Amino acid sequence: xxxxxxxxxxxxxxxAAVDGIDLDIQSGELMxxxxxxxxxxxxxxxxxxxxxxxxxxxxxxxxxDATVSEPHARRVGFVxxxxxxxxxxxxxxxxxxxxxxxxxxxxxSDADIRTRVMNLLELVQLAPxxxxxxxxxxxxxxxxxxxxxxxxxxxxxxxxxxPFGALDxxxxxxxxxWLRDIHKxxxxxxxxxxxxxxxxxxLADRVAILNKGRIEQVGTPAEVYDNPASAFVCDxxxxxxxxxxxxxxxxxxxxxxxxxxxxxxxxxxxATAYIRAHDIDLAEPGEAGTLSATIRLIQPVGPQLRLxxxxxxxxxxxxxxxxxxxxxxxxxxxxxxxxxRANVYAG
Amino acid sequence: MSGASGFxxxxxxxxxxxxxxxxxxxxxLTHLTLIVLIPLAALMIRPWDIGLSGFWHxxxxxRVLAALRLSFxxxxxxxxxxxxxxxxxxWMLVRYDFWGKRVVDAIVDLPFAxxxxxxxxxxxxxxxxxxxxxxxxDPLGIKVAYTxxxxxxxxxxxxxxxxxxTVQPVLEELxxxxxxxxxxxxxxxxxxxxxxxxxxxxxxxxxxxxxxxARAVGExxxxxFIAGNMPMVSEIAPLLIVIKLEQFNxxxxxxxxxxxxxxxxxxxxxxxxxxxxxxxxAGV
Numbered sequence: 339x340x341x342x343x344x345x346x347x348x349x350x351x352x353x354a355a356v357d358g359i360d361l362d363i364q365s366g367e368l369m370x371x372x373x374x375x376x377x378x379x380x381x382x383x384x385x386x387x388x389x390x391x392x393x394x395x396x397x398x399x400x401x402x403d404a405t406v407s408e409p410h411a412r413r414v415g416f417v418x419x420x421x422x423x424x425x426x427x428x429x430x431x432x433x434x435x436x437x438x439x440x441x442x443x444x445x446x447s448d449a450d451i452r453t454r455v456m457n458l459l460e461l462v463q464l465a466p467x468x469x470x471x472x473x474x475x476x477x478x479x480x481x482x483x484x485x486x487x488x489x490x491x492x493x494x495x496x497x498x499x500x501p502f503g504a505l506d507x508x509x510x511x512x513x514x515x516w517l518r519d520i521h522k523x524x525x526x527x528x529x530x531x532x533x534x535x536x537x538x539x540x541l542a543d544r545v546a547i548l549n550k551g552r553i554e555q556v557g558t559p560a561e562v563y564d565n566p567a568s569a570f571v572c573d574x575x576x577x578x579x580x581x582x583x584x585x586x587x588x589x590x591x592x593x594x595x596x597x598x599x600x601x602x603x604x605x606x607x608x609a610t611a612y613i614r615a616h617d618i619d620l621a622e623p624g625e626a627g628t629l630s631a632t633i634r635l636i637q638p639v640g641p642q643l644r645l646x647x648x649x650x651x652x653x654x655x656x657x658x659x660x661x662x663x664x665x666x667x668x669x670x671x672x673x674x675x676x677x678x679r680a681n682v683y684a685g
Numbered sequence: 686m687s688g689a690s691g692f693x694x695x696x697x698x699x700x701x702x703x704x705x706x707x708x709x710x711x712x713x714l715t716h717l718t719l720i721v722l723i724p725l726a727a728l729m730i731r732p733w734d735i736g737l738s739g740f741w742h743x744x745x746x747x748r749v750l751a752a753l754r755l756s757f758x759x760x761x762x763x764x765x766x767x768x769x770x771x772x773x774x775x776w777m778l779v780r781y782d783f784w785g786k787r788v789v790d791a792i793v794d795l796p797f798a799x800x801x802x803x804x805x806x807x808x809x810x811x812x813x814x815x816x817x818x819x820x821x822x823d824p825l826g827i828k829v830a831y832t833x834x835x836x837x838x839x840x841x842x843x844x845x846x847x848x849x850x851t852v853q854p855v856l857e858e859l860x861x862x863x864x865x866x867x868x869x870x871x872x873x874x875x876x877x878x879x880x881x882x883x884x885x886x887x888x889x890x891x892x893x894x895x896x897x898x899a900r901a902v903g904e905x906x907x908x909x910f911i912a913g914n915m916p917m918v919s920e921i922a923p924l925l926i927v928i929k930l931e932q933f934n935x936x937x938x939x940x941x942x943x944x945x946x947x948x949x950x951x952x953x954x955x956x957x958x959x960x961x962x963x964x965x966x967a968g969v
Contacts, residue, residue, distance in 0.1 A: 387869060388868075388869075389865050389868075389869075408868070409865075409868045409869045410868065410869065410870070410871040410872075414869060415869065416865070416866065416869040418862045418865075418866060420860070420862065422860060422862035422863050422865070422866040424863065424866075424867075424880075424881055425885070425966055426884040426885060426966045427966070428966075435867070435870050435872070435880075436870035436871055439870060439871045439872045439873070439876055440873065440876060441871045441872070441873060442871060471966040472966075473966070487866075487870070488869075488870075490870075491870060491871060
């Protein structure tokens, strides 16, 4: 179900946590709200869920005004970072909770509740653990119970607040894939909050990047990664090394070398260039358009070779393919770099 | 040399990183023995001077039975009142910010600090038929001072801090996300309290109830002033023990003491089992 947010503002004291946000979320979309802590992403999510209320602006869910309606009236499912499971209830009772509450009309028979809960537990692969209590489960299992509980009431919108934030890397990866599958299967409009750019880019149909209570950019993962609208977005999405440059003749000139610019070119003059670690190649010494740098540190990480380079006193990070790099490298060695492309912003 | 160091290494491997188990166990046992077990043992031995039938005769005396009934009954009622209102006080102190909150928080502990006799005298003068509160209750036919109701009032006064202080930390730890989750799932405020909050604080409430109850059963100082101490009506068991002691009936006093001990033990055991059952979700 579509969500339309217009000029939404929320202040805590004098501080605007969410500052006039406009955002349209399409029906069935998987949307990520990405930003550093304090950017207002969780407050925005809580306002969509009805856990916080806006000071200004409007929020439409499926065309209906939901700015001030109660959470249950919005029919949203909310998944909390720390699960918020009812620890005195079994897994089964946790999932069944939303089906047993008195506001639920018409009442569902116990037999129907049983089938629905067991179907959901089947879906999250926890059916054999239905009799356990939350503190007998691992973090990943708890989060899956929380998701099943949120889905039990057949919400129009599923909201997840840093759903994988408290989990270890391997479980996080598994759950991501699995959330994607569930979203595909059920098609419920889903909004999740994360500060992990990799998670947002990997999982979402579209990503909204927030900074200081405002939206910096909204787009598909490829759009925002390839064409960051601002220096902040570029920096936040793994912008790489920041270097001073001069914009001239349709390119950025960095320490005398011309580097092609990917994004909309700012006006000629001094500017800031971001070079991603993957966009740096080693070149033959003395080749035209290359820069000379010394190696400070070499770190093989899995298939990659990570280099810390010293370029005129600035530290530049480069990532090479470990198996494609045949020339022997040692710390202290001087090498030639070719910068393949840069994102350049005025100022 | 090498053998000795090998031995100490072997011992080290079996040691827990948390130090002092032997020391603390020793202190605990010594302390409990000196302070609790030896006096209780003396109490247990005493009445056998008069034999089992003598003991039975002492505790089934109608005056003793009436005193025991009053002591335990009033203590139970007072603890139940405290459970309800103590929960409300704790809830207010944890959930809301208001002017004078620190003062209210401090007042809760006063019954701990006040000499119980002072509390008893103060309550008596308040609830006596010509007292500040009593003068308005008297025309309604409600007599507090010098009746079992007065006993309940005194026991409620001394028991309040137990419930507040045991429930408060649990309420403070209660995650507001639980309530938000319940609200999202469609639960009303009432349902959220009954089904989500109450089960979590219930074990602590039970602990507070048990502490208030135990304290009230043994209470003496505040009650004897307000109770009027009429045999069969408003005479509590601890007072009866003192009376028997004054009459040099040591075996009789010890018999009543043992009866109270056994009843208290059974009561606390039941509460303990109930508590374990109410926390069955916490164990693995």
